[in-house]
Amino acid sequence: MQTKKGDYNVRQSNLYIILYSAGLTIFCGAVLAFASISLKDKQDVNIALEQKGNILATVTTLEEGANVELLYAKRIRGFVIDYNGNEVPNIEPSKVAVASEYKKKPEDRLLPVYEFVNESDSSKVEAVVLPLFGYGLWNNVWGFVALGSDFNTVRGVKFAHAGETPGLGARIESEEIQVRYRGKKVFENDNLVSIVMMKGEGKNYSDDYHKVDGMSGATLTAKGINNMMKDYFGCYAKYLKKKTSALN
């Protein structure tokens, strides 16, 4: 028992405590650093795959177990443009970090564009998918919007968020909200109008091309989404207009 008591006293000494906590910190830090580095490649693959899945989900319905990688390679053609709508060569669109481009002035941003091409004729563009990034109520919101072959009508949207309120603003992630954007229009006679999510829920905006029904209790998240759309449609406006005038 005597030795036990001796041990106990040693364990109370300041030197022991300092050494112990230093050792523990180094050990925990090493374990976490090792885990982070050795798993990073696998995690990046997952993140890239999710990105591809999200891009495809705006234009088509992905079935359970669909080969996202294959479908993406076949149907999506990505490139990067600048604010004036000119292609910036030699940059992989997936390498452009939209989150950090968002912090720059709109004129300086690198803007990725993903074209969804026809299954048999890859020169025929069926839709363009544009990434979006903004700020909701509590944290960042982002997503993709797909415009149909007229470069004006929304074919689908996909939103995600980092910290909106569960059950309220977080609903932007749900299919139920996202389908409301289908068929809405970005331009009205060459003027950028964007699409606005209204305050309040349950109203019918099917005859208005620029308004969608809101989310009850999440007006500020909707405001964030509206700002995000306006901001990014503004960035892509020159490119989209160029494309539209080429159509006519």
Add this chain to the structure above:
Amino acid sequence: MSTETVEIEKVEKKSEPLFSKKNKKLISNPLDIDNPITVQILGVCSALAITSQIKPAIVMTLGLTFVTAFSNVFISLMRNGIPSRIRIIVQLAIVSVWVILVDQLLKAYVYDMAKLMSVYVGLIITNCIVMGRLEAYAMANKPWPSFLDGIGNGLGYGIILIILAVVRELFGSGTLFKGFPFEWHVFESMGIKYQGNGLLLLPAGACILLGIIIWVQRSINGYRETH
């Protein structure tokens, strides 16, 4: 206070079977008479926050059970070296390492699960049950009983979570197992138009419900708080 706080491993016989009567109790007691939520009143915050649907309740149960069990084992292995003045910090460090490791592994191998878990990972670290079991049990017991104690308490927590979630989801939104492939719209399938009870979707509704569960359980078990 739980009775286990005073229970210190006796000088045990050489070969105690892995699932001796005492060890089995480590699993079964937290399910009922020593339940972490309804008897020890720990972990109530997360029990109110994430039980509006069954799916997150199940995910949280799995996460918490895993973390409690393995943190218990580690703290139990280290228990003779931990300086008692900084033991809480040491416990917290071990819990955090486990939680982050779990999160990283999920992100690398089951990405969908990781996305679902992401909100709850922080809640696991701060869950009083994890720290409570480390402090009350693992600091004074051998690794194997500590492991069982962790599993038992995780499941005891989970039982209450799932009871709450079933009632809240059924009467709050009229569905069961939302988010699973076998999602079931209970009232719709019976042809009844059901207006969900909004109170049950709020944490306040869960608090009332939890109070009722505690009341029922205590009157069945005849449990009294001792002062």
